Amino acid sequence: MNGVVDEVGRALITLSIRPNTGAEPTDVKAWIDTAFNGELVMPRPMIEVARLEQSAGIEARLADGNVVMLESFACLLNWSGEDRPVEVIASDGEFPLLGIGLLIGHRLVVDYTQLTVTIK
Numbered sequence: 001m002n003g004v005v006d007e008v009g010r011a012l013i014t015l016s017i018r019p020n021t022g023a024e025p026t027d028v029k030a031w032i033d034t035a036f037n038g039e040l041v042m043p044r045p046m047i048e049v050a051r052l053e054q055s056a057g058i059e060a061r062l063a064d065g066n067v068v069m070l071e072s073f074a075c076l077l078n079w080s081g082e083d084r085p086v087e088v089i090a091s092d093g094e095f096p097l098l099g100i101g102l103l104i105g106h107r108l109v110v111d112y113t114q115l116t117v118t119i120k
Contacts, residue, residue, distance in 0.1 A: 001080065003032075003117030011110045011117045013098060015040075016078040017088075019051045025078065026050040028096050032108065032117065036099035040077070041089045046096060047073050052088060060089075077102075 003013030011032040016025040028046060038058075042050075052073035060070050071090040076083040079102065086102070109118040 001119040003119075005110060005112055005115040005117060009112070013117055013119065015096075015098065017050055017052075017075045017086075019053055019075060021076065021083065023051065030096040030098040032103075032110070033097040033099055034103070034108075036097050037101060038089060038099045039086050039101035040075075040099065041091045041093070041097040042073075043093055043096065044090050047088060047090055050075065055087060058087065058089060 001013060003011065005011055012029050013032060015028045015030050017028055018025045026049060028042065028050070030040065038060075052075050055072050055074040057069045058072045059067060061067050072087045073090060075086055075088050077086045078084075079086075091097075103119065107118075107120045109116075109120075111117075
């Protein structure tokens, strides 16, 4: 999988998601966030556009130590050519975030000289 480094230094990759096997995919440009140990976070408006269905909530511990419940939504993510079921956490943020939950077992290369991102 290949992506780019944008003008402000964010490592970005385009993901293809869909709510179920029969649905049309939606492409989402996600910011790779190696400080996030989950799989995928998306802003609520993008979740609505992709027509994802709400699933069980997820308990999360924030950086300040507080524990909160977060809304999550089920989707199929095309990951290395195969559909992978993923729980998407809803956020009030502006950008989708791809976390290390999807990167474990892969090699992430961010080349700031060539402005490229590669996940193998």
